[in-house]
Amino acid sequence: xxxxxxxxxxxxxxxxxxxxxxxxxxxxxxxxxxxxxxxxxxxxxxxxxxxxxxxxxxxxxxxxxxxxxxxxxxxxxxxxxxxxxxxxxxxxxxxxxxxxx
Amino acid sequence: xxxxxxxxxxxxxxxxxxxxxxxxxxxxxxxxxxxxxxxxxxxxxxxxxxxxxxxxxxxxxxxxxxxxxxxxxxxxxxxxxxxxxxxxxxxxxxxxxxxxxxxxxxxxxxxxxxxxxxxxxxxxxxxxxxxxxxxxxxxxxxxxxxxxxxxxxxxxxxxxxxxxxxxxxxxxxxxxxxxxxxxxxxxxxxxxxxxxxxxxxxxxxxx
Numbered sequence: 001x002x003x004x005x006x007x008x009x010x011x012x013x014x015x016x017x018x019x020x021x022x023x024x025x026x027x028x029x030x031x032x033x034x035x036x037x038x039x040x041x042x043x044x045x046x047x048x049x050x051x052x053x054x055x056x057x058x059x060x061x062x063x064x065x066x067x068x069x070x071x072x073x074x075x076x077x078x079x080x081x082x083x084x085x086x087x088x089x090x091x092x093x094x095x096x097x098x099x100x101x
Numbered sequence: 102x103x104x105x106x107x108x109x110x111x112x113x114x115x116x117x118x119x120x121x122x123x124x125x126x127x128x129x130x131x132x133x134x135x136x137x138x139x140x141x142x143x144x145x146x147x148x149x150x151x152x153x154x155x156x157x158x159x160x161x162x163x164x165x166x167x168x169x170x171x172x173x174x175x176x177x178x179x180x181x182x183x184x185x186x187x188x189x190x191x192x193x194x195x196x197x198x199x200x201x202x203x204x205x206x207x208x209x210x211x212x213x214x215x216x217x218x219x220x221x222x223x224x225x226x227x228x229x230x231x232x233x234x235x236x237x238x239x240x241x242x243x244x245x246x247x248x249x250x251x252x253x254x255x256x257x258x259x260x261x262x263x264x265x266x267x268x269x270x271x272x273x274x275x276x277x278x279x280x281x282x283x284x285x286x287x288x289x290x291x292x293x294x295x296x297x298x299x300x301x302x303x304x305x306x307x308x
Contacts, residue, residue: 015148015222020119025147025222026140027126036134039192043264047211054230062213062228064118071125080128088124092115099123 021063028070037077045069147222153292155186156219156269160290160301161283163196164274174198177269186218194219197260198271199297204251205258206244206297207268208236214262216269220292227296237261247298270297277304 016022032039049065049072060068074080091097129135159181163170173180177196181187187194194216197205209215210233215223226232236243240257244250251257260268272294278286281304293299 016144018116018119020116020122022144022148023126023140024118024122026143027122027129027135029143030135030139031129034135034139040264043212043214046213050212062225067118067122067125071121074125074129079132079134080125084128085121085124088128089117089121092120092123093117097127099127 017061017063021066024063024067024070028066028073036079037073041077042069042073045072147217151217152221153219153290153295154287155184155221156216156292156295157287157290158184159186159196159219159269160271160295161286163271164278164286165283170271173271181219181269192216192265192267194267194269195260196269196271197258197297199273199300201273202254203256203258204244204297205260205268205270206236206240207260207262207270208233209262210234210237214264214267216267219269220295224292244298247293249299270295272297272299272301275301275303 016025028042031037032042046066046069049068053060053065071085075082075085088097126135126137126140130137159173162184163173169180169183172183173196177194178187180196181194192214197207199205209227213223213228215227232243237259240259241251244257262268272290274286275289278289281289289302289304291299291302294301
């Protein structure tokens with residue numbers, strides 16, 4: 001099973017709707033498998049993000065909540081700072097940094 | 102090259118979550134906490150290799166091999182590892198056997214915990230607020246919406262997944278499947294039957 005034909009699963013549903021969803025998924029799982037953090041640390045934050053969204057927070061997709069959870073984990077555990085994440089995001093947004101180039 | 106669809110400039114700005122994810126990945130890579138190659142491989146394996154077919158192989162083995170069935174019910178994680186599946190998040194996998202008297206159905210009420218090694222990633226409905234809240238409160242009507250009508254005397258057990266324990270339902274082997282091979286049987290064990298919102302497919306509906 002390779003190539004485009006393999007993308008839709010036999011259940012008819014794409015695993016990831018956009019490439020970034022797969023990256024966000026992979027970041028969380030890869031760091032956990034490497035022993036960087038314990039899965040419950042991520043799961044607890046995902047539970048919070050989902051509960052907050054369902055209490056009437058801004059509309060968000062599942063993987064937006066996933067991303068928010070892994071971001072919070074990375075900042076709260078001191079892996080990165082919120083400021084450097086904001087700055088790096090701005091660099092990608094402006095085109096100042098572009099990995100695909 | 103058309104100037105509307107030319108390749109020199111970005112055709113449209115990337116959505117914010119995509120930019121945010123790139124930023125997060127690049128910082129974590131710089132700090133040596135994650136490798137892009139490992140992420141590539143994880144995404145590839147969840148898109149191509151890890152899915153409900155793994156669970157179907159486990160179920161088919163349990164249907165044809167009594168000692169495997171007993172091992173599977175005794176220690177799901179170990180018995181599943183015998184077929185080469187396992188790993189994700191270090192969670193334990195507990196296997197729940199459906200019988201004519203007891204029907205098991207699995208949910209994660211708080212988020213989306215799911216037995217990845219045997220079923221892949223969960224379908225959208227499994228993550229929905231409606232499924233998560235209603236399955237506990239009114240399982241029979243939820244199952245009815247999936248087309249599964251259970252007799253009054255059948256006990257319905259709902260299992261709430263956690264970070265540490267994930268559940269896989271072992272559906273009843275369908276009538277009329279006695280002559281089928283193990284690999285043919287795997288074709289009857291659907292994803293939804295292993296979550297417990299359906300029964301396994303009847304051989305009459307296959308092929």
